Amino acid sequence: MPKLIKDGRVVDDQWQGEILQPEQIPESPAAPVAVQLEPGQGPATIPCALSNLGLVTIFFPAFTDGRCFSYARELRESGYTGEIRATGHFIRDQLFYLQRCGFNAFQFAEEVDLDACLASLSDFSESYQAAVDQPEPLFLRR
Amino acid sequence: MYVYDQVDQRIIDERVAQFRDQTQRFLAGDIAEEHFLPLRLQNGLYVQRLAPMLRIAVPYGMMNSAQLRKLAEISRNFDKGYAHISTRQNVQLNWPELADVPDILAELASVQMHAVQTSGNCIRNTTTDQFAGVAVDELEDPRPWCEIIRQWSTFHPEFAFLPRKFKIAVCGTESDRAAIHAHDIGLELVPHPDSGEIGFKVLAGGGLGRTPVIGSVVCEWLPKKHLITYLEAILRVYNQLGRRDNKYKARIKILVKAMGVEAFREHVEEQWKALKDGPSTLTDAEIDRCKGFFTEPAYKQIDGLAAAATVKAQGEQNPEFGNWVTRNTVAHRVPGYRIVNISLKATGYAPGDISDVQMEAVADFADQYAFGELRSTHQQNLVLADVEQEHLFDLWQKLDALGLATANIGYLTDVICCPGGDYCALANAKSIPVAEAIQDRFDNLDYVYDLGPLDLNISGCMNACGHHHIGHIGVLGVDKKGAEFYQVSLGGSQDKDASIGKILGPSFQQEDMADVIEKLLTTFVGLRQSEESFLDAYRRVGLEPFKEAVYAKAD
Incomplete structure (x- = not known):
């Protein structure tokens, strides 16, 4: 079973079903579905209510494509509380920022030492600006 | 000036530790070159022609004496005993070793300095008027706002992988010394036309580089407390819609131009709806806290x-x-x-x-x-x-x-010049020897003063670090079949009446540059009316007389 990082731990991939493209999803799915987003195909392309989703994967074609960061944040700001999984070609050194934007699962396309990667989730102990992990900016907490 | 508290210090110390670990993993072969690239860039480190170049941030140009002493010490211990002030008010070292950079960053952190986001496709160092707080024509000190922007943009998790670099400038004066029209976002402190309350005029989509554009007004007057949420909305639009297929078309200026400023504004307003009045709305307490760092020093009562x-x-x-x-x-x-x-x-x-x-x-x-x-x-x-x-x-x-009293500020020989082909890997041509040849030719200061205020800007390539587009006389190094040539433009300006210079004509060889500048200036002296400046004369007569003088065939 493929491994990934989820909620700060190395775990097996629990998602059993298919992962759909947004256009494959009905407006009112009967059971929770998984959807794959990618740059150019953001949260606005999801046809159903976010509460119908069991998993959102956001695919990085290249680690430098920063659109994915905004997509995760917009999903969280719209009230989605399920798993947001980064897939594809992001890198370990982005984990801290990805987590701040609302990603809580990370499935690398490349072979990496997942246990070693966990350290990068806590590169910083404090941040200036508000984000998903800390909705209040530092200036409200000084 | 701003002084770190424990939290600011902890954040910057953790950044040093992070980059030390990344550098070690890179040197051990555990990070690929292409993956390390943006990591080192966002810590100020370029790999250049001769050695790495480290760009150290000087937030909005403010330094204290302890910081400058530290820079002297670093340049002596890790470099060749000198440093370079860049056109973004930063400090560059030309010869550090990659393996030493974490130690250099640790030294910088000990005096509340860093090299964060001085390069890479992220929000760069915010710049402002070098006379902020002391200028006679100032409406409000822009520095507290620069500091608020610095904190918001530092390690912003959503905007570290933008389509391209992103530069913000703030000005609070009648005459713009921060070139806000030539920035991705330009902010000007202005009074509300009715109430007189001071807020921000927000410009977006200005920039130099390959396609120089003057910024467009996105918001005529923004209440101060909304500054951060509004910036966040602009960045969100740019991050999602800016082009990523062609790095030469990736700056926000291309997006604003392609969409039109009205459509761009609508997108921003749409994004802003979700953010406005949210937790990032600035509080009076935070604004006052930041202003508290930029109070008047203990001036004496002097006649x-x-x-x-x-x-x-x-x-x-x-x-x-x-x-x-x-x-x-x-x-x-x-x-x-x-x-x-x-x-x-x-x-x-x-x-x-x-x-x-x-x-x-x-x-x-x-x-x-x-x-x-x-x-x-x-x-x-x-x-x-x-x-x-x-x-x-x-x-x-x-x-x-110490050789630091050359009386040429704002005149021809106060040349603005990028490091160029002598140092920079991006450059098409050398820029320093051209600056030197011109300074040599015009060593008669009385003549230089007589010419009046004159911005001569030299860039060694299209990236326009020497801001050649907004020089009254701009010089751009170009590559023609492997040889270095120089294109000249006239009539640029960085002031409130900002304009982009027009190209004079075919480019010149390096050894001809001092002659070309001399012909331009002789032409100017011949046609100027009374005390007219070069820029005013150019605006009156246009390119033609200069073109004729420079390209005239010898009899």
Whole structure:
């Protein structure tokens, strides 16, 4: 079973079903579905209510494509509380920022030492600006 | 100036630790070159022609004497004993070793400095007026706002992988010394037309580089408390819709142009709806906290007229000093004080370069004469902002002894110039030798003064680090079949009436550049009306007379 990082731990991939493209999803799915987003195909392309989703994967074609960061944040700001999984070609050194934007699962396309990667989730102990992990900016907490 | 508390210090220390680990993993072969690239760039590290280049951030150009002494020490211990002031008010080292960079960053952190986001496709160092807080024409000090923007943009998790670099400038004065029209976002502190309350005029989509564009007004007047949420909305639009398929079309200026400013504004307003009045809305407490770092120093009560009379008398006795006061010092809003520009444009030295010995001396002068603070300017000079007129003569003598009193601020030989092909891997052509040839040719200062204010800007390539588009005379190094040539443009301006220079015609060889500049200036002197400046004369007569003079066939 493929491994990934989820909620700060190395775990097996629990998602059993298919992962759909947004256009494959009905407006009112009967059971929770998984959807794959990618740059150019953001949260606005999801046809159903976010509460119908069991998993959102956001695919990085290249680690430098920063659109994915905004997509995760917009999903969280719209009230989605399920798993947001980064897939594809992001890198370990982005984990801290990805987590701040609302990603809580990370499935690398490349072979990496997942246990070693966990350290990068806590590169910083404090941040200036508000984000998903800390909705209040530092200036409200000084 | 802003002083770190424990949290600011912890964040910057953790950044050093993060990059130390990344550098070790890279040197051990555990991070691929392409993955390390943006990591090192966002820590200021380029790999250049001869060695890495480290760009150290000077947030909005403010430094204290301890920081400058640290820069002197670092340049001596890790480099060749000099540093370079860049056109973004930052400090560059040309010869550090990659393996030393984490140690350099740790040294910087010990004096509350860093190299964060000085490069890479992220929000860069926010810049402002080098005379902020002391200028006579200032509506409001822009520096607290720069600091608020610095904190918001530092390690912003959503905007570290933008389509391209992103630069913000703020100005709070009538005359724009921050070139806000040439930035991705330009912010101007302006009164509301009805209430008079001060807010921000927000421009977006300005920029230089390959496609120079003057910024468009996105918001005529934004209440101050909404600054961060509004910036966040602009960045979100740009991050999602900016082009990523072609790096030459990836800046926000291309997006704003392609969409039209009205459509762009609608997108921003749409994004802003979700953010406006949210937790990032600035509180009075935070605004006051930041303003509290930029209060007045302990100015003395001085009879301004008497102080000016003394300086005038000293100047009559020593005309060289008098001339320096006229050319290199600027009116201060407090009676009895002057703003002193320290010229880093002596002939024979690369524009903007300063040695370790000079840095240490200037740090001492800052302590003795200017409340321990100084500024770097985007014209690549330094400024002591609060000097008592009574001390000007002493200061001048000391600066002169160090080669730092060249009386040319704002004139032809105060050349703005990128490091160019001598150092930079991106450059098509050298820029420093062109600056030097021009400074050599025009060594008669009286002639230079007679020409009036003149911005000569030289860039070694399209990236336009020398801001050639907004020079009254701009010079751009171009590559023609492997040979270095120089294209000349006229009529650029960075002031409120900002304009992009027009290309004169076919490019020139390096050895002809001083002749070309001389022909342009002779033409100007011939057609100028009374005290007209070069820019005004150009705007009156256009490109043609200059073109004819420069490209005329020899008889």
